[in-house]
Amino acid sequence: MRSNNIRRLLQTFQALADLGPEMTADRDFPQRARSMLALLMEAVAAQEAALFTFTDKPAMLSSVAAQGFALFAEPAVIPLLPKHVHALSSARMPQAVNAKSCETLFSSNGNVAPELFKCVAPLKVGSRLVGAVTLGRREGDALYAEEEFEALHLLSQYVALAVHNHTLSQSLQQRVSENLRLLASLHNFYDQTLEAFATAIDVKDTHTRGHSLRVGRYASAIGAGLGLDETQVSGLRAAGFLHDIGKVTVDKALFNKPAALRPEEFREMADHTIIGHQIVSGVQFPWKGIAEVVRWHHERSDGSGYPDHLSHDEVSEPVRIVALADTFDAMTSERSYRQSMSLGAALNEIVKLTPKLYDPNVVQAMLVQVRRDAVGRGKPNFLEDAGLCTIAPADIDQMAAALSHKVNHGRVYSA
Ligand SMILES: [Fe+2]
Numbered sequence: 001m002r003s004n005n006i007r008r009l010l011q012t013f014q015a016l017a018d019l020g021p022e023m024t025a026d027r028d029f030p031q032r033a034r035s036m037l038a039l040l041m042e043a044v045a046a047q048e049a050a051l052f053t054f055t056d057k058p059a060m061l062s063s064v065a066a067q068g069f070a071l072f073a074e075p076a077v078i079p080l081l082p083k084h085v086h087a088l089s090s091a092r093m094p095q096a097v098n099a100k101s102c103e104t105l106f107s108s109n110g111n112v113a114p115e116l117f118k119c120v121a122p123l124k125v126g127s128r129l130v131g132a133v134t135l136g137r138r139e140g141d142a143l144y145a146e147e148e149f150e151a152l153h154l155l156s157q158y159v160a161l162a163v164h165n166h167t168l169s170q171s172l173q174q175r176v177s178e179n180l181r182l183l184a185s186l187h188n189f190y191d192q193t194l195e196a197f198a199t200a201i202d203v204k205d206t207h208t209r210g211h212s213l214r215v216g217r218y219a220s221a222i223g224a225g226l227g228l229d230e231t232q233v234s235g236l237r238a239a240g241f242l243h244d245i246g247k248v249t250v251d252k253a254l255f256n257k258p259a260a261l262r263p264e265e266f267r268e269m270a271d272h273t274i275i276g277h278q279i280v281s282g283v284q285f286p287w288k289g290i291a292e293v294v295r296w297h298h299e300r301s302d303g304s305g306y307p308d309h310l311s312h313d314e315v316s317e318p319v320r321i322v323a324l325a326d327t328f329d330a331m332t333s334e335r336s337y338r339q340s341m342s343l344g345a346a347l348n349e350i351v352k353l354t355p356k357l358y359d360p361n362v363v364q365a366m367l368v369q370v371r372r373d374a375v376g377r378g379k380p381n382f383l384e385d386a387g388l389c390t391i392a393p394a395d396i397d398q399m400a401a402a403l404s405h406k407v408n409h410g411r412v413y414s415a
Contacts, residue, residue: 029166033065036159040133041067043155044148048116048136050076053163054129059085060110061132064163069116069136078110089129094121094152096144097134119144121152123160131163169249176248177279198241201248205255211329214384216240218325218366221382223318225365232318235287239322242290243297246276258337273298273307293322300357312359320359324350324366327358343370343383344391351399351406360407364400371396 037051048068052061063076080088087104095101097117106114116136123131133156135144180197198212205211219240223233250272254265261269277295296319299305301312305323312320331346341349347370354363369382373389374396380386
């Protein structure tokens with residue numbers, strides 16, 4: 001029974017992760033809504049206007065932008081009865097609002113008086129109602145004429161798509177979070193289940209297949225190298241598996257772009273930390289700190305990371321561990337815009353950037369674990385495959401010595 005539930009939830013989750021690219025997340029929606037409304041007002045010379053989104057359970061319109069009205073609650077909310085939903089959904093064109101049609105189109109139970117509106121353009125995608133644009137007075141109290149209705153009709157189709165896109169992206173986040181919550185409530189959060197989540201997160205990016213799984217592996221091995229207890233180590237594995245969960249809402253095209261990202265594309269990609277944090281913060285995990293890792297795994301010791309520009313002391317050790325595990329995997333994997341680095345080159349680079357960007361203790365623990373693989377007794381400890389360990393133990397010792405020399409500023413301590 002439980003495994004059936006898990007399977008069903010995972011299927012939904014994978015479908016959602018797949019759908020993500022079609023629902024390009026729209027993080028600045030309120031700002032975009034304001035500029036769309038301003039454009040629309042200019043096109044029809046309106047002095048007052050508001051943009052609403054529609055939700056059907058319960059049926060209501062909620063404002064996302066409003067301009068020009070002297071008295072207007074923000075957000076303004078208008079509950080709708082079935083007859084109002086029907087009237088708005090079946091309108092083919094924008095409608096004039098007068099004393100008679102006002103009652104058919106809106107209820108007066110909300111916190112805004114529908115009598116303020118002179119015209120309404122229902123926003124529809126196909127036959128589905130997604131919102132509405134309402135216009136108030138025009139300059140000199142002129143009435144809206146046929147040509148304004150036509151202009152409004154044309155523009156409102158674009159606005160409808162933008163509103164719909166935004167609603168989908170919101171519900172995607174909610175549903176991913178809901179699935180995680182349900183899974184967490186199924187008594188035990190199985191490693192296997194988390195692995196399936198990790199696989200689903202990476203599904204969009206052909207170059208980083210297995211990235212989240214490897215980050216979980218590296219992070220837990222580093223934790224073990226630091227002497228953390230079993231629960232902390234499995235928490236690190238889970239955090240590694242889920243650190244990029246916010247990527248389910250990032251446009252797929254960005255992952256496989258063979259060139260550097262444009263600034264706005266970079267911002268969308270960088271926002272996976274904030275979106276991911278929103279997704280997991282409502283979930284009760286059996287381990288502490290998962291949400292912190294999801295939000296802060298791109299922070300760096302000198303404060304040069306994102307999204308909050310925190311420095312070394314401001315983030316917890318698990319965050320610093322996953323940050324390093326993530327960097328290490330990024331360096332040693334091929335990307336659409338560059339070749340992968342060798343193991344030795346990646347470790348050298350990390351040592352070079354420590355302590356500026358990374359925690360020296362965490363880096364030392366990683367070197368200890370890689371060294372165990374380099375010595376090569378038994379199954380690999382850190383890397384996925386013993387054959388991947390293309391470095392001699394002596395070279396790792398040299399790096400470890402260089403790092404400790406650098407961190408201790410060349411001072412020699414004696415007992
Ligand atoms: Fe990330």
